[in-house]
Amino acid sequence: MDATVLGAWVATGLTLLIFSFLYKDNPLFKLAEHLYVGVSVGYIIVKTYDTVIVHLVVKPIVENGEIALLIPVAIGMLMLTRYVPKAAWLSRYAFAFIVGMGAGLAIPRTISSFILKQIEDTVRPLMSMTGPDGLAFSMNLLNPGSNLNALIILLGVSSVLFYFFFSIEHSGAGRAVARTGVIFLMVSFGAGFGYTVMARMSLLIGRLTDLIEFSDASYGRPTIWLLILMIAVLFFLSRRDQEHPPDTH
């Protein structure tokens, strides 16, 4: 059998097994779920072995003589001392190195990229230069760079930051600002939800497209045959559960 045709049968089978969860939690779904975890972990192991061990450690040491790379290998090996209770404290050196380096790298980069840059993009001129000495206030909402949108962004950022600032009581004018922040947050959560749903829909369309493609005679119509088989198995499992209810204790 051609590898692509075999692949079509396997991909269709696995897709249908996962979709069977829409009926109810069943052994077919659990099988596919565990296979997914196993294949994903196996894939990550191979990719990490290839990227880290082969390309970052073995090749540079053997081909270029970069002996200094044995230091991170040694630090990494210290992590494995977690399995030896008496020597487990040695793993602290590895964690101390990683955490210290991560914290050190994070401080200036976070200040620069996530605080100063974001504030710079938020606090923009409220008027635009249109000529040698002309000023204009652009009201075009569809242009994210317009002056009106700059004002809305400034209002949104300030009010949301104020909402999360609990050092003063949110009363009077502060309450109004905090409420504005909540409205901005709700719009953002709604937009995030809508965006996520549509992204999942896009994945769903992709899977259904594959199922339609694999129902073609050139693949041996795996979608049709495996769907019939799966329905039969689910029907059998359902009957078996009715006759012998699973022990819940």
Add this chain to the structure above:
Amino acid sequence: MIFLRRQLPLLITLITGLLFAGQYYVPHPASEQMLTSATKWLQIIGGFALILGVTSLFHQHAVKIKRQEAGWGYSFVLYAGMLGTIAAGLWADGKESVDGAMTAFGWVYNFMMVPLQGTMFAILAFFIASAAYRSFRARSREAAVLLVAAVIVMMGRVPLGEYLIPLSGDVSSWILNVLNSSVRRAILIGVSLGAIALSFKIIFGVERSYLGGGKE
């Protein structure tokens, strides 16, 4: 002994933290080289962290099989998937294709991992929709705002939505590019301030939980 077990790790954190925080402000080729090497070192050390995770998963399922807990047979499926993928990957030298031809590892990726991953996330569409149906009730003004924003963004992302509500595409873009980005920016600024504070606490030894408990 307490110096080796407790104080030396804190000293290592302090030195590496200050060194790499300072590196950003030294625009010298040697400093850049140090950053490049450090990034490579982090990747190598991170690779060993994976061993910890994988052995933990292996151990957990081995215990499940040994005790014959409910669903222990699925642990064999997990092992088979993992070992099969590793074998295919090592055989193919970690490459999905060689000279345009798909390897066994590429086959596993294309015909097993992609469908499994895609379908697993795709079924979430149904559950998100059903959860939304049950919980999206405009009980308050804030909930109504959330509902309206979600509907507009969903309508604006598909041709049918734009056909039914012609303005939905533009309004959706405005919500995403202006309102949503202002909130994301505010949250990013807040989270960043917290991350910096935590980084300082780690470097100066105030926060030590990453060292774990156990014997001093």
